[in-house]
Amino acid sequence: MDWQLLGLSFITVFIAEIGDKSQIAAIALSGSSKSPRAVFFGTASALLLASFIGVLLGGGVAQLFPAKLLKALAAIGFALLALRILWFDDNGESE
Numbered sequence: 305m306d307w308q309l310l311g312l313s314f315i316t317v318f319i320a321e322i323g324d325k326s327q328i329a330a331i332a333l334s335g336s337s338k339s340p341r342a343v344f345f346g347t348a349s350a351l352l353l354a355s356f357i358g359v360l361l362g363g364g365v366a367q368l369f370p371a372k373l374l375k376a377l378a379a380i381g382f383a384l385l386a387l388r389i390l391w392f393d394d395n396g397e398s399e
Contacts, residue, residue, distance in 0.1 A: 317355065326351075 321327060326347065334343040366374065 321351070 330343055330347040334340040337343050
């Protein structure tokens with residue numbers, strides 16, 4: 305097993321998930337629940353399943369298309385999102 309890749313994956317997902325909507329929903333659900341352990345196992349298994357599906361789909365897409373094309377598409381997508389954030393407000397109107 306590649307321990308460096310495992311650690312990098314863990315750190316990336318851990319930092320990305322801190323304070324997101326699902327974590328806030330889990331906090332609210334566990335606060336109003338009589339079984340916080342069930343909330344923990346439910347949210348942990350949901351994150352594992354979503355990550356597993358993402359890894360499987362990502363691996364399949366990586367076999368179909370060259371890595372350079374996928375990186376270019378990701379870069380274009382992020383650039384478009386950045387431009388939208390910079391020049392449009394929440395209503396989709398230009399500022």
